[in-house]
Structures are given as C-alpha cells and as structure tokens.
Amino acid sequence: MEGASLVVQTSFLGDTVLTTPLIAHLAERGPVDVVVTPASAPLLANNPSVREIHVYDKRGRDRGLVSSLLLSARLRRRRYAAAYLAQGSMRSGALVFGAGVRQRVGFTTSAGRRFYTRRVDYLEGEHHASRLLRLALEPGVEPSAEMLRPRLFPGQAERDKVDAMLRQWGWKGESFVALAPGSVWATKKWPHYAALAALVNARVVIVGSTEDVYLASEILRAVGARAIDCAGRLSLLASAELISRAQVLVSNDSAPLHLASAVGTPTVAIFGPTVPEFGFGPLAPRSVVLGVTTLGCRPCDRHGPQRCPLGHWRCMREITPRHVADVVQALTAPSARLPTSAH
Template sequence: MASSLVIQTSFLGDTVLTTPLLAQLARRGDVDVVTTAASAALLANNPAVRSVIVYDKRGVDRGLPGFVALAKRLRKTPYDVAFLAQGSFRSAALALAAGVPSRVGFDTSSGRWLYSRRVTFRDDLHHAARLLRLARPNGRPAMADELRPLLYPGDAERHAVDALFARHGVTAGERLVALAPGSVWATKRWPGFAELAALLQLDVRIVIVGGSDDAALAHAIVSAAPSAIDATGQLSLLASAELIGRAGVLVTNDSAPLHL
C-alpha cells in the first residue's frame, strides 16, 4: 500500500476540485493533505484523508522558518509519493525537502523542474479531471461521477442549517434558491443578483450564502428582495455546502460556492 502526500495550498475551490483525486489515492493507501487553514475545514470528515496538515504560508508559517519547520514535520512520515496539485515552486520544494522520493505534477507548473514525473497539462479537460490524471496519467478518461466534489457535512453542519431555517420560518418542501454574490475578484462579481432576487422573491425562498466579507453585497440583495435570508458570515464552509445541497438552484460567481 502506497502512502501519498497531496499538497494543495491554492484557493478553496481548488481544494474542492482535488477531492476526487484524494478518493482515487485512498484506494491505494493512506493519504495526507497539506493545505491552508481555510481549506482544511473543507476536508473535515473526509474518509479518504488520514491527516490534514495546515500550512499557513501567509501567516504563522510564512517565510523560510515556517517552510523548514513544515518540511521537518513531514520528514517524520515516510511518504512514497507526493502529488503537487498546486504547482508552485514552493510546493515542489517542500515535497523535495520533506524527502518524498517520487514527486508528481503537471509539465506546465513552475515547480516542474523538481518533479520526478511530469503529467501533461490538458487544456481540454475540467480541472477536476486534470487533477485526477496525476494519479492515472495513462488510464481511462474519468467518468462524470468520479469528478463530483466529495464533501462531508456532519451533524453540526446539518443542525446549523436546520437552526437557520427555523429562525426564518423556512418550511419543508419550500422551493429554495441560493445566491452567492461574492468573489475574491471584483471583476468576477455579477452585478445582477439584486435584480434577480427581486424577480424571484414572490415564487421562491432566497438564501444568500457567503462569508462575512460579502455582507455589503447581501445587504444590496435584501434591499431589493426583503424576504431574502442573509446567511453571509453565519455558516461554516461545510454548513454552506449542506445548505447549497438543499437548494433547488444555486446562482453563483466563479468562486468557491460554485464547487460546493
């Protein structure tokens, strides 16, 4: 049984799209994941993951001291192979410094010179399919069900959504539309959410999801559609995934909720 280390320290959506790769690798043996503090929450309860190792590369682990400390920690586990799902030079150097003998990543990555095996980056594939190819570069094409994001909300997340719905009088069977107006990039924020909510509010129940940074965007939507529920900043990432799973429709920008 092979022991795998997956390094994915990019954005939240990238971590979600890495979960099919984790499921594939778990069939071969133990899988540990190096990721950011924010993304670590998305991997809670995931049966494919033995251990989540937080790398706060812009916080307490920033700079060379944090890099060296993490490399020393990783060296304590004899990994057979590292999969560089996030292709930076730093990620590749971390796998090398951790003493992982086999390092796999894409041939377009900035860290490719430190890889022991390079996989062709396919522009014609969805990113989840590309990531899955790291584990089987010459295998059969991925089936659609193999590419579905795999998140595992637990009882705490289900109870949080139940409580939110109870506070706002959402009843079983009520048609629900989730809106996710936020994005890290202002250029990715569609300006039509408030207008859409105003059109929908008479026919469906609207719930706005996102982080606390999205409060101003949510306020504009509620101003246009007073019956909309503002859940921004009230739910964890996994609880947001639970809520989105209960909605009939999600309208979102190109950001994390798209992948949840």
C-alpha cells in the same frame, strides 16, 4: 503502490474542492494525507479518504523559510511513498523535496516542476478536477463522470447549524433558490443579484463570506422577508449543507459553484471575464453556464481582474436578470427547455 500518499493543495477554496476526486482515488490504494491552507482545511473535515491534514499557513505564520523547513521535517517522518503536487509553486515543490518523498508528481507547466520526478501534461480545456485526477492515473486512462465528482462531507453539527439558521428566518420547509453574489475578484461579481431575487418566484437564501454582507444587504432591501441572509454566518461545510437543500444555486465563477458541484445542486454559473474552458465550470447535474459569448474581449484574465481593462464590463452587465430568472425557472421545472446563452 505501497505506503501513504501526500497531496499538496494550497491554492483557492475551489481548487481544494476539485482536488477531492484525486484524494478519493488515491485512498483506494492506501492512506492519504493532505497539505492545505488554514482557509481550506475545514473543507476536508469528515472526509473518509483523508487520514491527516497538515495545515500550512504559507501567507501567515508559516511564510518564512524556517517554518517551511519544519514542515518538511515533519513530513519526512511520515515516509510518504509519493507526493502529488496539485498546487505547483516552487515553494510546494521544495517542500516535498525537502521531505524526502521519492516520487513527486506534478504538471509540466508548474513553476516547481524542477523538483518533480514525474511530470503530467496540463491539458488546457479539460476540467480542473480531471486534470488533477490525471496526476494519479496511468497515461491513456480516461476518468469517468463518477470519478470526477467532488466530495464534501457535512456532519451533524453542520446540519444542526443550518436548521437553526433557517428557523431563525422563519423558514417553514418551503423550497428555495440559493444566491452566491460574491467573489474575491471584483469583475467576477455579477451586479444584478438584487434584481434577480425580485424576479424569482421562491424564497431566496444568500450564501457567502463576511466580505459579501454588503451584497446580501442589497438583496434584502429588494425582497425583504422573502430573503434569508446566511452570508458570513456559516462555515464552509455548513454552506455546502445549505446549498445541498436548494433547488438551484446561482453563482459567479467562485467557490460556492464548486460546493454545489460537491453536493449535486443544479447551478446557474455566471461567467464574465473568465470562461468555463479554463476548467472551473459546474459539475453538478442540470447545470447551466451563462456568459456573453459574442464579446471578443472575453476572456481577459485567468482569474478576473479587479477592473475591466476596457472600462465597459459588458461581459457581466449585459447578462440580464430576466434571462437568469428564466434559466432558474427552467431548472426548477425539469420539463422546460434550458436557455444556454446570455441573450
């Protein structure tokens, strides 16, 4: 296809990471520009497949009609050959329609599908990276594992920042396990990270946002100087750089899981109200998903409600720290057999 492509992805951080295989595939054809939120834009820094980033603050300064029209006008001047709607709202569809992009590709299930010139089936049960990549594949073409690998590109600034942060906490080059205890969805936060840290026979490094500082403090109280607290102290790309150095990441169903997929770090992914069949499980080699598979109430929500609808929250409480620690131990000793269930 001649001409540049436009990718629109204004969903969550993890969605942006999982859009990078689509971006890389399109870049084999020609230049690729991306519309993303201010929060997600740093994830695409240094990415050789991205020509230009258009930051769209849809919930902030750009939430009004005038701002959307101005962005459409700016995009129109780029004369894109095709737009790929990785995020499928009416607003995103109207944005590229207003930009005069002749070929507009999105999912059959998207709210903005009336604006599309080509609609692709949204395959439930398939990984979301694969679903997104199919927007640019010919029908019947199956993506390879290499095609589905997310890509992030921490630079020297991120490496230097991580080096300095680790030295600040007295790190001497020993191996460590990364813990990501946070999530924007309350019921996705496994409550036993402090107990897990006490059981892990290694230094632990805590990653997350400023919203996760209180969770980090619980881990610090449990293990003291054996923990390194990076929560709220690193950018997204620097966090990816940090995770790339870990033996294993333990994470909820949240953005750090996808950062680990992009840098190839084995992941213990803890799923409670959601399930990996929604398409957001780990893609890194030697990763393990844990969940209480015997509960009839799982899954209860596409994202994870702020409270358990039944009040018991067994899907998270019944995943024991001992079991997670055993899985971590198995991942750090490759000859061991990996446990795969919550019990």
